Amino acid sequence: MSFAPRAWMAALIAASLCACVAPAPQGTPALAPAVPADPRSHGVFEQITGINGDAVAAISGDAHRSYIYFDAVAAKKATLATAPAKLCAGYGHALKSSYVTFPADHVPGVKTLVVDCAS
Numbered sequence: 666m667s668f669a670p671r672a673w674m675a676a677l678i679a680a681s682l683c684a685c686v687a688p689a690p691q692g693t694p695a696l697a698p699a700v701p702a703d704p705r706s707h708g709v710f711e712q713i714t715g716i717n718g719d720a721v722a723a724i725s726g727d728a729h730r731s732y733i734y735f736d737a738v739a740a741k742k743a744t745l746a747t748a749p750a751k752l753c754a755g756y757g758h759a760l761k762s763s764y765v766t767f768p769a770d771h772v773p774g775v776k777t778l779v780v781d782c783a784s
Contacts, residue, residue, distance in 0.1 A: 697777035699770035753782035
């Protein structure tokens with residue numbers, strides 16, 4: 666087989682794979698920072714967020730913007746809804762807004778809850 670047919674075949678396969686990937690929908694939240702190393706225990710994660718500790722991989726940020734990195738399958742849905750307000754209350758602030766996105770390093774199964782607390 667010469668180089669030209671192989672290159673043509675590779676281009677055809679690449680083009681077919683590209684057709685399978687849908688673009689991100691408009692309004693998709695920006696990616697969160699990559700998942701940081703966080704040596705705190707699962708119990709501490711649960712105390713800070715209310716999310717079952719075995720579902721939380723890390724927490725980062727500060728009193729203005731925090732990131733909760735969690736396993737979307739393992740996290741109890743009811744606790745995800747209340748976690749932003751609980752985290753802000755721990756800083757002595759009210760919740761301003763929150764949304765779920767993905768970490769920049771795309772760790773499989775991990776989502777990021779981005780929490781903005783009022784000043």
